Amino acid sequence: MSHATTERTGTRRLKVLLPPLGVAAVTCSAFVVAAVVDPNEPGHYPTCPFLWVTGLYCPGCGTLRTMHALAHLDPVAALGLNPLLVVMLPILLFWWGRWVVRAWRGRSMSTAVPHPAWLWAFIVVVMVYWVVRNLPFGAFLAP
Template sequence: MAFWRDKLKIFKIALILSLFGGFVFVYYVYNPSTTLFIPCPFYYVSGFYCPGCGSQRAVHLLLHGNIIGAFRFNPLMVLTIPIMVYGLGVTIVNWIFGTKYRFMLFYSKLFIFGFFGIAVLYWVLRNLPYYPFNLLSPVG
Protein backbone atom coordinates (compact mmCIF):
# COMPACT_ATOMS: atom_id res chain seq x y z
CA MET A 1 0.00 0.00 0.00
CA ALA A 2 2.86 2.41 0.82
CA PHE A 3 4.33 1.69 -2.60
CA TRP A 4 1.22 3.06 -4.36
CA ARG A 5 1.06 6.08 -2.05
CA ASP A 6 4.66 6.94 -2.95
CA LYS A 7 3.93 6.48 -6.65
CA LEU A 8 0.90 8.75 -6.36
CA LYS A 9 3.01 11.44 -4.64
CA ILE A 10 5.61 11.21 -7.39
CA PHE A 11 2.87 11.47 -10.02
CA LYS A 12 1.38 14.54 -8.33
CA ILE A 13 4.79 16.22 -8.08
CA ALA A 14 5.52 15.44 -11.74
CA LEU A 15 2.11 16.80 -12.74
CA ILE A 16 2.66 20.07 -10.83
CA LEU A 17 6.17 20.49 -12.24
CA SER A 18 4.91 19.81 -15.77
CA LEU A 19 2.09 22.33 -15.49
CA PHE A 20 4.33 24.95 -13.89
CA GLY A 21 7.08 24.26 -16.43
CA GLY A 22 4.62 24.63 -19.30
CA PHE A 23 3.35 27.92 -17.89
CA VAL A 24 6.89 29.27 -17.47
CA PHE A 25 7.90 28.07 -20.95
CA VAL A 26 4.93 29.71 -22.68
CA TYR A 27 5.28 33.03 -20.87
CA TYR A 28 9.07 33.06 -21.16
CA VAL A 29 9.23 32.29 -24.87
CA TYR A 30 6.15 34.08 -26.19
CA ASN A 31 5.77 37.80 -25.61
CA PRO A 32 2.08 38.59 -25.01
CA SER A 33 2.45 42.05 -26.55
CA THR A 34 3.67 40.70 -29.91
CA THR A 35 2.06 37.25 -30.19
CA LEU A 36 -1.54 36.18 -30.30
CA PHE A 37 -2.68 35.98 -26.67
CA ILE A 38 -6.23 36.40 -25.46
CA PRO A 39 -6.93 40.11 -24.88
CA CYS A 40 -8.81 41.32 -21.83
CA PRO A 41 -12.51 40.92 -22.60
CA PHE A 42 -13.45 43.79 -20.28
CA TYR A 43 -11.06 46.19 -22.04
CA TYR A 44 -12.15 44.88 -25.43
CA VAL A 45 -15.82 45.60 -24.71
CA SER A 46 -15.63 48.75 -22.56
CA GLY A 47 -12.28 50.41 -23.33
CA PHE A 48 -11.50 50.56 -19.59
CA TYR A 49 -8.69 48.69 -17.85
CA CYS A 50 -9.64 45.97 -15.37
CA PRO A 51 -7.42 45.19 -12.33
CA GLY A 52 -5.80 42.36 -14.31
CA CYS A 53 -4.97 44.28 -17.49
CA GLY A 54 -1.26 44.06 -18.23
CA SER A 55 -0.76 40.91 -16.14
CA GLN A 56 0.29 38.69 -19.05
CA ARG A 57 2.95 41.16 -20.15
CA ALA A 58 4.01 41.65 -16.51
CA VAL A 59 4.50 37.90 -16.02
CA HIS A 60 6.56 37.76 -19.22
CA LEU A 61 8.77 40.59 -17.97
CA LEU A 62 9.12 39.03 -14.50
CA LEU A 63 10.33 35.78 -16.05
CA HIS A 64 12.96 37.81 -17.89
CA GLY A 65 14.02 39.54 -14.66
CA ASN A 66 12.55 42.95 -15.47
CA ILE A 67 10.77 43.73 -12.20
CA ILE A 68 10.42 47.46 -12.89
CA GLY A 69 8.89 46.82 -16.32
CA ALA A 70 6.49 44.29 -14.83
CA PHE A 71 5.56 46.76 -12.11
CA ARG A 72 4.83 49.35 -14.81
CA PHE A 73 2.30 47.01 -16.48
CA ASN A 74 0.44 45.87 -13.35
CA PRO A 75 1.75 46.95 -9.93
CA LEU A 76 -1.08 45.29 -7.98
CA MET A 77 -0.33 41.89 -9.51
CA VAL A 78 3.41 42.20 -8.92
CA LEU A 79 2.87 43.12 -5.27
CA THR A 80 0.37 40.28 -4.82
CA ILE A 81 2.54 37.53 -6.32
CA PRO A 82 4.43 36.58 -3.10
CA ILE A 83 1.17 36.11 -1.17
CA MET A 84 -0.41 34.10 -3.99
CA VAL A 85 2.67 31.91 -4.51
CA TYR A 86 2.80 31.09 -0.80
CA GLY A 87 -0.94 30.31 -0.68
CA LEU A 88 -0.71 28.16 -3.80
CA GLY A 89 2.35 26.41 -2.38
CA VAL A 90 0.46 25.51 0.81
CA THR A 91 -2.43 24.18 -1.29
CA ILE A 92 -0.11 22.08 -3.47
CA VAL A 93 1.70 20.64 -0.43
CA ASN A 94 -1.67 19.71 1.08
CA TRP A 95 -2.75 18.04 -2.15
CA ILE A 96 0.46 16.04 -2.56
CA PHE A 97 1.01 14.95 1.04
CA GLY A 98 -2.58 14.84 2.28
CA THR A 99 -1.99 17.46 4.98
CA LYS A 100 -4.39 20.18 6.07
CA TYR A 101 -2.19 23.23 6.56
CA ARG A 102 -3.89 26.57 6.05
CA PHE A 103 -2.64 29.98 5.09
CA MET A 104 -4.64 31.79 7.74
CA LEU A 105 -4.42 35.15 5.99
CA PHE A 106 -6.88 33.86 3.38
CA TYR A 107 -9.40 33.11 6.15
CA SER A 108 -9.31 36.62 7.60
CA LYS A 109 -12.35 38.74 6.77
CA LEU A 110 -10.24 41.86 7.16
CA PHE A 111 -7.80 40.60 4.52
CA ILE A 112 -10.51 39.45 2.12
CA PHE A 113 -12.57 42.64 2.26
CA GLY A 114 -9.44 44.80 2.43
CA PHE A 115 -7.93 43.22 -0.65
CA PHE A 116 -11.25 43.44 -2.49
CA GLY A 117 -11.46 47.13 -1.58
CA ILE A 118 -7.89 47.74 -2.76
CA ALA A 119 -8.63 45.94 -6.06
CA VAL A 120 -11.78 48.01 -6.68
CA LEU A 121 -9.96 51.25 -5.80
CA TYR A 122 -7.08 50.25 -8.08
CA TRP A 123 -9.60 49.47 -10.84
CA VAL A 124 -11.14 52.93 -10.60
CA LEU A 125 -7.88 54.86 -10.18
CA ARG A 126 -6.08 53.23 -13.11
CA ASN A 127 -8.84 54.41 -15.45
CA LEU A 128 -8.60 58.07 -14.46
CA PRO A 129 -6.89 60.09 -17.20
CA TYR A 130 -5.16 62.44 -14.73
CA TYR A 131 -1.61 62.41 -13.43
CA PRO A 132 -0.49 60.44 -11.32
CA PHE A 133 -3.33 57.95 -11.76
CA ASN A 134 -2.64 57.51 -15.47
CA LEU A 135 0.68 55.91 -14.42
CA LEU A 136 -1.32 52.92 -13.15
CA SER A 137 -2.58 52.06 -16.64
CA PRO A 138 -0.57 49.45 -18.53
CA VAL A 139 2.11 50.75 -20.88
CA GLY A 140 1.12 50.15 -24.49
Protein backbone atom coordinates (compact mmCIF):
# COMPACT_ATOMS: atom_id res chain seq x y z
CA MET A 1 0.00 0.00 0.00
CA SER A 2 1.43 3.37 -0.95
CA HIS A 3 1.98 6.24 1.41
CA ALA A 4 -0.72 8.32 -0.32
CA THR A 5 -3.29 5.51 0.05
CA THR A 6 -2.42 5.07 3.72
CA GLU A 7 -2.72 8.80 4.27
CA ARG A 8 -6.14 8.93 2.55
CA THR A 9 -7.36 5.97 4.63
CA GLY A 10 -6.16 7.66 7.83
CA THR A 11 -7.84 10.93 6.88
CA ARG A 12 -11.08 9.12 6.02
CA ARG A 13 -11.04 7.27 9.35
CA LEU A 14 -10.49 10.52 11.22
CA LYS A 15 -13.41 12.13 9.36
CA VAL A 16 -15.81 9.32 10.24
CA LEU A 17 -14.63 9.35 13.87
CA LEU A 18 -15.25 13.08 14.27
CA PRO A 19 -19.01 12.82 15.03
CA PRO A 20 -18.70 10.23 17.83
CA LEU A 21 -15.61 11.99 19.19
CA GLY A 22 -17.49 15.31 19.07
CA VAL A 23 -20.35 13.80 21.06
CA ALA A 24 -17.80 12.45 23.55
CA ALA A 25 -16.10 15.86 23.84
CA VAL A 26 -19.38 17.69 24.51
CA THR A 27 -20.53 15.03 26.98
CA CYS A 28 -17.19 15.00 28.82
CA SER A 29 -17.18 18.80 28.98
CA ALA A 30 -20.65 18.81 30.54
CA PHE A 31 -19.57 16.04 32.91
CA VAL A 32 -16.50 18.05 33.99
CA VAL A 33 -18.61 21.18 34.57
CA ALA A 34 -21.07 19.16 36.69
CA ALA A 35 -18.13 17.65 38.58
CA VAL A 36 -16.48 20.99 39.31
CA VAL A 37 -19.48 23.29 39.80
CA ASP A 38 -21.50 21.62 42.55
CA PRO A 39 -25.20 21.51 41.60
CA ASN A 40 -26.06 21.00 45.27
CA GLU A 41 -25.05 24.61 45.93
CA PRO A 42 -27.88 27.05 45.15
CA GLY A 43 -27.37 29.62 42.44
CA HIS A 44 -25.00 27.69 40.17
CA TYR A 45 -27.59 26.27 37.78
CA PRO A 46 -31.13 27.32 36.86
CA THR A 47 -34.05 25.43 38.39
CA CYS A 48 -35.74 22.82 36.22
CA PRO A 49 -38.48 24.78 34.38
CA PHE A 50 -41.01 21.96 34.80
CA LEU A 51 -40.32 21.76 38.55
CA TRP A 52 -40.47 25.53 38.87
CA VAL A 53 -43.83 25.80 37.08
CA THR A 54 -45.59 22.69 38.42
CA GLY A 55 -43.73 21.72 41.60
CA LEU A 56 -43.41 18.20 40.16
CA TYR A 57 -40.27 16.30 39.18
CA CYS A 58 -39.64 15.58 35.52
CA PRO A 59 -37.74 12.47 34.38
CA GLY A 60 -34.56 14.54 34.15
CA CYS A 61 -34.75 16.14 37.60
CA GLY A 62 -31.64 15.25 39.56
CA THR A 63 -29.51 14.63 36.47
CA LEU A 64 -26.87 17.28 37.27
CA ARG A 65 -26.58 16.08 40.85
CA THR A 66 -26.41 12.48 39.58
CA MET A 67 -23.54 13.36 37.26
CA HIS A 68 -21.82 15.23 40.10
CA ALA A 69 -22.16 12.19 42.36
CA LEU A 70 -20.83 9.87 39.63
CA ALA A 71 -17.89 12.21 39.01
CA HIS A 72 -17.09 11.97 42.72
CA LEU A 73 -17.39 8.16 42.59
CA ASP A 74 -20.57 7.98 44.63
CA PRO A 75 -22.86 5.63 42.67
CA VAL A 76 -25.19 5.10 45.63
CA ALA A 77 -25.97 8.83 45.83
CA ALA A 78 -26.32 8.94 42.04
CA LEU A 79 -28.80 6.08 42.12
CA GLY A 80 -30.82 7.91 44.75
CA LEU A 81 -30.99 11.09 42.66
CA ASN A 82 -31.99 9.76 39.25
CA PRO A 83 -32.08 5.96 39.01
CA LEU A 84 -33.37 6.02 35.43
CA LEU A 85 -30.29 7.91 34.26
CA VAL A 86 -27.95 5.59 36.16
CA VAL A 87 -29.62 2.56 34.53
CA MET A 88 -29.52 4.18 31.08
CA LEU A 89 -25.84 5.22 31.19
CA PRO A 90 -24.41 1.75 30.42
CA ILE A 91 -26.86 1.41 27.52
CA LEU A 92 -25.85 4.82 26.15
CA LEU A 93 -22.16 3.97 26.54
CA PHE A 94 -22.72 0.70 24.68
CA TRP A 95 -24.40 2.46 21.76
CA TRP A 96 -21.69 5.15 21.65
CA GLY A 97 -18.98 2.48 21.70
CA ARG A 98 -20.75 0.62 18.91
CA TRP A 99 -20.82 3.84 16.90
CA VAL A 100 -17.06 4.35 17.39
CA VAL A 101 -16.21 0.77 16.40
CA ARG A 102 -18.41 0.87 13.31
CA ALA A 103 -16.93 4.25 12.29
CA TRP A 104 -13.38 2.95 12.79
CA ARG A 105 -14.12 -0.07 10.61
CA GLY A 106 -15.54 2.19 7.92
CA ARG A 107 -19.11 1.00 8.41
CA SER A 108 -21.90 3.48 8.90
CA MET A 109 -24.28 3.26 11.81
CA SER A 110 -27.53 1.67 10.93
CA THR A 111 -30.17 4.31 10.39
CA ALA A 112 -32.92 1.73 10.69
CA VAL A 113 -35.43 2.68 13.34
CA PRO A 114 -35.80 0.09 16.11
CA HIS A 115 -38.97 -1.92 16.19
CA PRO A 116 -41.83 0.34 17.35
CA ALA A 117 -42.42 -1.91 20.35
CA TRP A 118 -38.99 -0.94 21.74
CA LEU A 119 -39.69 2.78 21.27
CA TRP A 120 -43.12 2.48 22.88
CA ALA A 121 -41.68 0.44 25.75
CA PHE A 122 -39.07 3.13 26.39
CA ILE A 123 -41.70 5.89 26.30
CA VAL A 124 -43.90 3.93 28.70
CA VAL A 125 -40.98 3.38 31.10
CA VAL A 126 -40.15 7.11 31.10
CA MET A 127 -43.80 8.12 31.57
CA VAL A 128 -44.36 5.64 34.41
CA TYR A 129 -41.11 6.78 36.05
CA TRP A 130 -42.25 10.41 35.67
CA VAL A 131 -45.61 9.76 37.31
CA VAL A 132 -44.45 7.37 40.05
CA ARG A 133 -41.62 9.62 41.26
CA ASN A 134 -44.24 12.28 41.99
CA LEU A 135 -46.56 10.01 44.00
CA PRO A 136 -46.19 9.42 47.75
CA PHE A 137 -45.30 5.73 47.39
CA GLY A 138 -42.67 6.61 44.74
CA ALA A 139 -40.88 9.17 46.87
CA PHE A 140 -37.76 6.96 46.77
CA LEU A 141 -37.46 7.88 43.06
CA ALA A 142 -37.53 11.63 43.74
CA PRO A 143 -34.19 13.46 43.70
